Amino acid sequence: MGNITTIRSEVEKFMEDEKLSLSDLGRKTGLNVGTLSSIITGGKIMALNQLDRITALMKLPEGHFYDLYIQDNIAAAQPNWKRLKPFLFRCAEMNKLDFIQRIAGKLLDKVVYSPVLFDAAEELLQEGKKDAAAILYESVAVTEHSQHSERLALCQYRLFTIRLGDDQTKNLQAAAQFELYVERLDDIIQLDALKDLANVYRSLRKWDKVDKFAAQMGSKARRHYFAENRQKRGGEDPYAKLSRPLFVYVAYSDLLRGSACEERGESEQALEFISRYADLSWVKEYDEDTEHWKGLFLGWAKVNIYASKLSSGDFSALYDYVDYFEANKDEFLVSLLNVVDAANRFNVNIDRILLRFDSEIKSLGEQLKGTTIYDKRFKAERCSRLLHELSNYYLQKGEYVTGFTYLLDSLQKSFAINNKTIIIKCVSLFESFRDYAASDTQAAYQILFKEMYQNEKNHRFALSSH
Template sequence: MYRSLRSEIEQNRKKHGYTLSKLGELTGINPGSLSEILNGNPPRAITIGQLDTLAKVFGHDPGWLYELYPEECISEGRISRPRLIPYLIRCVEVGRKDCIEATVPQMMENPKNIMILFALAEQLYEKGQRKESVPFYNYVIENEKDSYSDHFVMSQYRLFRVVLGTNAEENWENVIRFSPYRNRLPENYQLDALFQLAKICFALQKWERSEQYADELRLLADTVYRHELDRMKRKKKGESLKTERHLVYYYGLGHLYKSVSLEMQGLYEEAKKYVQVYADLGWFELLDEDGRKEVERFKVWAKANSYTLEVLSGNTSIIEEYADYLDNLPTNEVLAGLNAIMKSANTYHFCVDEILERFASQIASFDQFTEAIGLDRHLRFRYQMAIYEFGKGRMERGIEETIYCLSLADLLNRHDEALTYITLFGWLGNLNKRIGNQNELGG
């Protein structure tokens, strides 16, 4: 039997014994408008809000008759954007995925309607409903043939930002999928994209790729800075480039990620050159209050990273001074600092038991990190701790730290690293061998 939106509404009205006047009173919809909706020739279109109100009055769940609503939005190939977008948003909100999947193919009979899907995705994204925006960005990507079009490239970027998580394998696939489009973005979005690429590759321990994106970020930030400075000095018309963070933030981050990527490759002296750049960015001429705050943050990071590079280079005389400095930093910076101290202790064979005791409460709180960078730092810290404890002959603690490494690697889906951590148990074998040799000599 054929069902239509109006026949269903009429059946429910009669079932409850409501006159149009009574129904108008209950819904707040003008009875004359109700009459035009139900009996007009042609009938007046019904809004999704009015349908929701009717559903409530008739005692139905949200999403009632949504499968029939597209007839209000699409007629003879023509689309009513003012009705379609609110309808699809409501489908998202009430979980009517089936209605979305049925409606999109009808829309795509005219390729121009792809802009409606993009506008909807952007609306959801800006409202903070980022996961909900994913299917619509995917529709744009799947249906747009021009990979250089603004909405195609922007959809790739939005997906890249939304999908980033803690799963290493998925993050790497995300980087591979998005990176070819990074240079097609407008410069303001490109700055953020390069920062995110450098950041996630750093968390994935792909130091050379992180360095590459940091280089691109440094070049772009410098180019944009010079352009903005020239525009300001020449008093050229037009708005300044709008970026998610102040321009000095991206300029500093390009140098920061360059330095830490070099650090992770053991190139400490070269890394120091880039730390010196972001240690004092007060010369930046486009600073406002937000920009000056960013400059101060970079000063703190530069000082901490200078200590890090000194310690890793073998300058153990500043360990206590470094520890005093870490005392005044937030937990994430303490984690980064202890990482360097532990790596140095294992490389140059000195004792840091007092420092570990001093920061015991912070170390106990490292489980709070749930994003990729924090989890990666935590994993590297536990790895250095395992080496340290085994080296001190504290086998039980070494085993605990090794198991910690394996659990964090599993959480990050970095199962390919498991063998690295399992080989730490070789300390036990070496210890048992030494004990056996001593027993034989004693015998």
Template sequence: MELQETMQRSLRSEIQKSLKENGYTLSKLSELSGIGTGHLSEMLNNNPSRAITVNQLDAMAKAFGHAPGWLYELYPEECLSEGKISRPRLVPYLVRCAEIGREDCIKAIVSNLLENPKNTSILFSVAEQLFQSGKQKESVLFYELVIDNEKDSYSDQFVMSQYRLFRAVQGTNTEENWKAVIRFDSYWKRLPENVQLDALLQLANVCFMMCRWKDVEKYADELRNLATIVYENELRRRTSSKANDLPKTERHLVVYYGQGFLLKAAALKKQRLYEEAKKYIQGYADLGWFEFLDETGKQEVEKFRVWAKINSYTLDMLLGNYEILPECINFLADYPEEIFPALVTIMECANKYGFCIDEVLERFSEYTSYREDDLNGLSASRHFRFRYQKAIYELQRERFAIGIDETLRCLALADKMKLYIPAHHVTRVIDEMIEAIPDK
């Protein structure tokens, strides 16, 4: 009997049932849901009936006092009929299922969809809508389905799905981030040039967070070369055409050019190749010559100028000229958002040359605190490096309780990031911390 009742259930019969149970007329339901009475009548009484959108179903659920997702398991009848698919209803339905966590409904309809490989385009559209609306986590399932079921690995939607998946899974987990880099590395060259710029910048940044300096160099070189090619092509195009729209990218073109130099210099600095790093800093210190600079571009150029100035200060200190610290600190005071990244290197300089920065740490103490839940990949990486350097700093000054506390905080961040350091690096880290403890 129960099976027979289940088989007889339909979207409209359940809505009619709720109308009776609540004692609502169509006018009352219209008033509560915001759906016109005429439309409700056409949905529930006409034959053939007017289609119900997923937003209208949500509105009726709210009117009847049900949670979001009410009757979603019956909604596919609005999208699939006699082998035909209504894409305008199916895509919003799948998007909504992902948003509220109705994976059961997604799995049920996807199995039918994938009987025809062409329907991967529907899944790609769903993934794109979720990704573009900031729901990257929810988009992952759909991009994976496209990748698993698209036979042409050179198709636009396959390659773009690989890129979006790479972006969507990034976080504080170093192990997962590296897996994402390895998985995506063989696909970025298949993207359109304008998207390649974004992809290379992301690849370099992820490798930077993982302290993989050679990989940062590799992607920074690729980024710098590609940005130069795109820039020169644009110069030639504008010579023969009046068109003035830059290639569509997430950031201004000057960002990719400048970041190619900045990331290269940063990777060299981390490998203690300071003089070589200086050469690359000059590559982004003054980008005012860059053509096509609108207001946004000019603001980006100013950011690079500031970063070059700060990085030049810190490089000089790493080379032993720590007398410029007061000048550096005064400069930083005008750029609060740059204080903490600079402090990481200043702390390293203090440890290398043994000078005291207690006053600096006190002055900028508000910039060194953090809540673990607020950390993203980049900020977690910076705090990890800062805590490590500060532990050494405190141990050198025989403030052992603080030094041990900073060491524990450093370990907690490493665990959060799943930062598994090779054994020989662990030995070096331990040796550095032991050496920081003064002999008695």
């Protein structure tokens, strides 16, 4: 018996049990009697809204017949996209991802569906339905893998952004996979893609990668910005789809490259890059958005000059730096990390500064709220590092209770984002001062590692189950 016959037979049984005529069914569902007749007696495939209305009337769970509905629509030699699209979106609303996976899988060998599946994925992503969109992007990528199309590269770009989360190991995998496709994107779209790649590697502290992709972004952005004829293509401004004004990609390239130099101990080069984005007199635009961005870069240049001096052991401007980031809360987390890191490396007492920001330090978790995915990931990494540096500072001073409190907090946050670098540093620091750890501190330390082990074990089991 065909699947549509199964649905039809259940509807017929319902009508018989409830003593309903086609007219009664039409009145209760709001459907045309002629349409119902074609479905019940003529074997016509019903539309999704018709199925949902009949299902609701039968007091069955929403989606009760979806499994049969998929089989019936996919069985056709040329599946009807007008029926499948609303079904996909309904499944996304209901989070029935397995149904979306089944439909996408059935259409894999039909390249003709790639454009419409891609467009559907774009719509779903705009609506915030990332998991559903990812299934369609993956299907299109598989379908077009051998064609090396720009659509394939766009799918990989979207998947890259969707896959980013708190787990740094997974973020590294996502970035490494996307690297292979970034240069296949449209030249302008590449600017945001390169920015995103550089930002991810920045949060992972892969400074050579940061420098590489920031340099590529800067080179492309300069070429476009200083082109003699920046004409619109096809009557549209090709730069309108950028997430930031074009000049920002030039300046941001210098900022990222300066950060990479600073982290690699190349202070002179870092200062050279800082001087570039501190002076944006070459920018042609004068609108409000431009002035906003110019002000941001000027502030970043100022704070990074302070940080560069500290990094080289020059503490002459320490309190100017502190006053600046106290007045500019967005700079607090990174700036305080720079101060504590420098204090540890050069054995400088900063008790007065830490006391000054005691309440802010105790509420570091608030720093992660209300931020974008990139800001949150960057701040989470900095937060775990700051807590480790604070732990080191207090343990070296012999203030063991405070030191171990920060160490356990750093470990917990590092486990949450799978930051293996900080985990290893915390373990090394704990072992160096283990003899000074109270019994409850050692017990809490062991509990943290047991929880991490169990979480990893559960994660591996979940992966093996798929």
